[in-house]
Amino acid sequence: MSKVIYSSPENLKELFQLLEQDQAATLWAGGTDLTVKLENKKIKVSHIINLKNVKELDFITASETIRIGALTSIRKLETSNLMQTEYPLLAQASHGLGSWQIRTLATFGGNLANAAPSAETATPILVLNGTMIIKGKNTERKVPAAEFFRGPGQTVLKQGEVLTEVELPKLTSDFKSIYLKHSLRRSMDIALVGVACALRLDGDKCLEARIGLGAVAPTPIRVPKTEQFLTDKTLTTSMIAEASRLAVEECRPIDDIRATASYRRELVQVLVKRALTSLVKDGGSDENTD
Amino acid sequence: MKIPISLTVNGDKFELLVAPTRKLVDVLREDLGFTGTKKGCGEGECGACTVLMDGEPVSSCLVLAPQAHGKTVVTVEGLESENGELDPVQESFMSKGAIQCGYCSPGMIMTSKALLKLNPHPTEEEVKDAISGNLCRCTGYQKIVDAVLDASEKRGR
Numbered sequence A: 001m002s003k004v005i006y007s008s009p010e011n012l013k014e015l016f017q018l019l020e021q022d023q024a025a026t027l028w029a030g031g032t033d034l035t036v037k038l039e040n041k042k043i044k045v046s047h048i049i050n051l052k053n054v055k056e057l058d059f060i061t062a063s064e065t066i067r068i069g070a071l072t073s074i075r076k077l078e079t080s081n082l083m084q085t086e087y088p089l090l091a092q093a094s095h096g097l098g099s100w101q102i103r104t105l106a107t108f109g110g111n112l113a114n115a116a117p118s119a120e121t122a123t124p125i126l127v128l129n130g131t132m133i134i135k136g137k138n139t140e141r142k143v144p145a146a147e148f149f150r151g152p153g154q155t156v157l158k159q160g161e162v163l164t165e166v167e168l169p170k171l172t173s174d175f176k177s178i179y180l181k182h183s184l185r186r187s188m189d190i191a192l193v194g195v196a197c198a199l200r201l202d203g204d205k206c207l208e209a210r211i212g213l214g215a216v217a218p219t220p221i222r223v224p225k226t227e228q229f230l231t232d233k234t235l236t237t238s239m240i241a242e243a244s245r246l247a248v249e250e251c252r253p254i255d256d257i258r259a260t261a262s263y264r265r266e267l268v269q270v271l272v273k274r275a276l277t278s279l280v281k282d283g284g285s286d287e288n289t290d
Numbered sequence B: 001m002k003i004p005i006s007l008t009v010n011g012d013k014f015e016l017l018v019a020p021t022r023k024l025v026d027v028l029r030e031d032l033g034f035t036g037t038k039k040g041c042g043e044g045e046c047g048a049c050t051v052l053m054d055g056e057p058v059s060s061c062l063v064l065a066p067q068a069h070g071k072t073v074v075t076v077e078g079l080e081s082e083n084g085e086l087d088p089v090q091e092s093f094m095s096k097g098a099i100q101c102g103y104c105s106p107g108m109i110m111t112s113k114a115l116l117k118l119n120p121h122p123t124e125e126e127v128k129d130a131i132s133g134n135l136c137r138c139t140g141y142q143k144i145v146d147a148v149l150d151a152s153e154k155r156g157r
C-alpha cells in the first residue's frame, strides 16, 4: 500500500502553504522527467504536489516585455503565434522537444528547473536574456537566466521556492533567430548539441550576435568570444567559418553514452555555421524587399 | 494513501480510488478494462500508450492517475460508433495494410485522430512529424503514413 501523499493546490497561496508544511515534497508539473526517474528508481517521493491546477502559472502575455508562466506547456510554446513571430528560436526549440505526446504534458518551467545541459528551451532563454521570476512564501527574486543554471540538474532554486515565470525582453525587428538541434533520432531524443542563435542584422552586416549552446558543457552556455568576434562584421562565408571554429573552442563537451566529446565539437562547428548562414540568407532577402 | 478520482473515458464517467504514483495507462487497462491502449516502454519513448486527454494526445504512461482527475479521456475503444462501425482512420489502417502485429496501432490511430482533427488535410511531411513519437517495429511506417493520408482524403469527399 502506497504511503505517498498527493496534494493538488489550486493557487500559489495554497501551494506555498503546502511547501512550508512539508520540506520534502516534490513539485510535479508535466511529470515527463519525474515519472521516468521514478520508474527507474532514481528518485524517491513521499509527497507529490501537483502543479497543473495552479492555473495562474499558465499564461503567455505581451506588453513591454513578454512573460511566460512556468506551467505553460511546451506544446503551447511551439504553436503560439506570438512565439512564432517574436521568438522563432523558442518555438523551434519547443517543436524539437520530445514528441507531440510529450510536449502536451511537458512544461516550460519543468524543462528549465530540470536543468539538463541539453534542455531544449534553456539556450533560447539565455540568448533572449531572460529573467527568471522565483517566488517563495513571502519572497520574490529575479535571477538572470545566465545565473540560473548551476550544473547538470542544478539551479539556484532553493527549497520552498517555485519558478513562476520567465520574463523576456522583446527583440527589435532587425533581429533574426533560429534553433538547430542534432540528435540520434529525429524525434524523442535529447540533443547531442543544440544551437540557439539570434543576430541583429543590417543586410549581411552583423550588429549584434547572441549564440547559446546546449549539451556541450555542465550547463547550457553562451559563447561570448564568438559573439564578440561577429559583432560589426560582414558575415562572409570565411567569417562564418572562423566564428564556428571559435565557438568550438568555447565549449567543454564530454564523452557520454550518446556521443564522444570530439563528435560534439564537430557538431558545434557544423550547426553554428548552418545557423549563421541561414540567418544571413534570411536577412539578405529582407534587405532586398525593403 | 489512496486518492478518489473521477474521470470520463469514452463518454462514461468513472469514479475510483488510486495510489498517487499509479499511471493513467494502468488505470485504463487494469482498473477499467480498456486494454486497447497498449503499454510498451512505460517511459514516454514509444507512443503505444497514446490516448487523447481533453482532446490532446498524451503518453498515458507518464500521467499520474490523480492528474487525470476531472479529465476527459478517449482511447481507441472510444472511436467505434454505437452500432459498431469503425472510425474512418481505423478503416484506412486496415485497408492500407498499416497494421501487422498491431501493437503500435491503437497509439498510432489516436495520434492520427488528433492530427486530422487539427489539420484535416495534412501533407506527408506533416503526418510523419505528427506520428514521430509513435514507434512501429513492423511496418516501416510508409503504409501508416499512406493510411493517414487516405483517411484525410475520405474526409474531403
Ligand SMILES: Cc1cc2nc3c(=O)[nH]c(=O)nc-3n(C[C@H](O)[C@H](O)[C@H](O)COP(=O)(O)OP(=O)(O)OC[C@H]3O[C@@H](n4cnc5c(N)ncnc54)[C@H](O)[C@@H]3O)c2cc1C
Binding pocket: A026, A027, A028, A029, A030, A031, A032, A033, A034, A035, A036, A051, A070, A071, A074, A096, A097, A098, A099, A102, A105, A106, A107, A108, A109, A110, A111, A112, A113, A114, A116, A118, A119, A120, A121, A157, A161, A162, A163, A164, A188, A189, A190, A191, B043, B044, B045
Ligand atoms: C521520451 C522523452 C523525450 C524527451 N525529449 C526531450 C527533448 O528532446 N528535449 C528536452 O529538453 N527534454 C526532453 N525530455 C525531458 C522533459 O520532457 C522536459 O524536460 C520537460 O520540459 C519537463 O517538464 P515537466 O513539466 O514534465 O517536468 P517535471 O517532470 O514535472 O519536473 C521536472 C523537474 O522540475 C521541477 N519543477 C517543475 N516545475 C517547476 C517549477 N515551476 N518550479 C520549480 N521546480 C519545478 C520538478 O520538481 C522536477 O524536479 C524528454 C522526456 C521524455 C520522457
Ligand code: FES
Binding pocket: B038, B039, B040, B041, B042, B043, B044, B045, B046, B047, B048, B049, B050, B059, B060, B061, B062
Ligand atoms: S508505454 Fe507510454 S510511451 Fe511507451
Ligand code: FES
Binding pocket: B098, B099, B100, B101, B102, B103, B104, B105, B135, B136, B137, B138, B139
Ligand atoms: S504493427 Fe507491429 S509495431 Fe507497428
